[in-house]
Amino acid sequence: MSEEFGISIRKDAFLIKTFIYLFLIMGAVTMALPYLWMFVTSIKPLDEIQSFPPSLLVKHPTLAPYKDLFTMVPMGRYLFNSLFVAGVITVFNVFATSLAGYAFAKHDFWGRDKIFFIFLASLMIPWQVNIIPGFVIVKKLGWLNTYSGLIIPAMAWCAFGIFLNRQFIYSIPNDLIDAARIDGCGEFRIYYLVILPLLQPVHAPLSIFTFLQQWNNFVWPLVITHTSSMRTIPLGLAVLTGQFGANYAMVMAGAVVATLPMLIVYLMFQKYIIKGIALTGLKG
Known part of the structure; x- marks a missing residue:
């Protein structure tokens, strides 16, 4: 009985930790995405910037x-x-x-x-x-x-x-x-x-x-x-x-x-x- 209780506690702890890590990863991606978009746009030619739909990929990067x-x-x-x-x-x-x-x-x-x-x-x-x-x-x-x-x-x-x-x-x-x-x-x-x-x-x-x-x-x-x-x-x-x-x-x-x-x-x-x-x- 105690062994099953310990397994249940470990599962709950694993699920909680997994949820926390997923939440933090989503937050990090949400905050990093604008910086990534800013940098990608800064090395794009004007025609790629104005293209639709917008894309993070750069076909012809330029400085x-x-x-x-x-x-x-x-x-x-x-x-x-x-x-x-x-x-x-x-x-x-x-x-x-x-x-x-x-x-x-x-x-x-x-x-x-x-x-x-x-x-x-x-x-x-x-x-x-x-x-x-x-x-x-x-x-x-x-x-x-x-x-x-x-x-x-x-x-x-x-x-x-x-x-x-x-x-x-x-x-x-x-x-x-x-x-x-x-x-x-x-x-x-x-x-x-x-x-x-x-x-x-x-x-x-x-x-x-x-x-x-x-x-x-x-x-x-x-x-x-x-x-x-x-x-x-x-x-x-x-x-x-x-x-x-x-x-x-x-x-x-x-x-x-x-x-x-x-x-x-x-x-x-x-x-x-x-x-x-x-x-x-x-x-x-």
């Missing part, structure tokens, strides 16, 4: 849309602007939020919990509220259509990073910090030699989230830039769609160029994202 993309549109400049802006913001936010997280987690000072609560409360403020006052401030500072206007205001959007770092640093034993103080280390040296090397599970997902957010940022660059040389990738794609909307292959080539780097980075570091999110909620 002409990619060549036109970089010759007719300053896509290289758009890529550089996005990489530079997103990279600087990411490096600064990772450094600054880890320092702030260390202070909030391991140091007692007046108003610590109240200040941290204010940071958390700022996450509930819609980002659209900051557009008009942000534009006024940037204009008065003379930062319109400059890298300073694109980068410096975004450096202040770091509440989420402070929260992640604080939650993880709580799990670091105080004995490590006390041992470093006994050895004569100052606070910044403790942060650099003890805390910072342990924050890799947090910095990996935080870097990716910050970089993706700034890479896809459309509204703020649209508000403060007005020349082609300062446009980022999202603005470049909007211009591409407006000027060459009938050239479907070229538009799709631009979308591939804009999304492929982020897709590669995500696939390479997805395990760090999952690990970081799991660990940052353990204490606090």
Whole structure:
């Protein structure tokens, strides 16, 4: 009787696992199909794109849309602007939020919990509220259509990073910090030699989230830039769609160029994202 019961349990577990895998495979195919269609369209001649019924097969592949993309549109400049802006913001936010997280987690000072609560409360403020006052401030500072206007205001959007770092640093034993103080280390040296090397599970997902957010940022660059040389990738794609909307292959080539780097980075570091999110909620 017990043997039959055990076989029944194993069958049920197998069926449940099979259903879960089938559901996940269907979800993966559903999400991957638009990317596949986008790439296939970007290497199709115009007559194949307009053929009916549409097909994923490419009879005469061509790289002409990619060549036109970089010759007719300053896509290289758009890529550089996005990489530079997103990279600087990411490096600064990772450094600054880890320092702030260390202070909030391991140091007692007046108003610590109240200040941290204010940071958390700022996450509930819609980002659209900051557009008009942000534009006024940037204009008065003379930062319109400059890298300073694109980068410096975004450096202040770091509440989420402070929260992640604080939650993880709580799990670091105080004995490590006390041992470093006994050895004569100052606070910044403790942060650099003890805390910072342990924050890799947090910095990996935080870097990716910050970089993706700034890479896809459309509204703020649209508000403060007005020349082609300062446009980022999202603005470049909007211009591409407006000027060459009938050239479907070229538009799709631009979308591939804009999304492929982020897709590669995500696939390479997805395990760090999952690990970081799991660990940052353990204490606090």
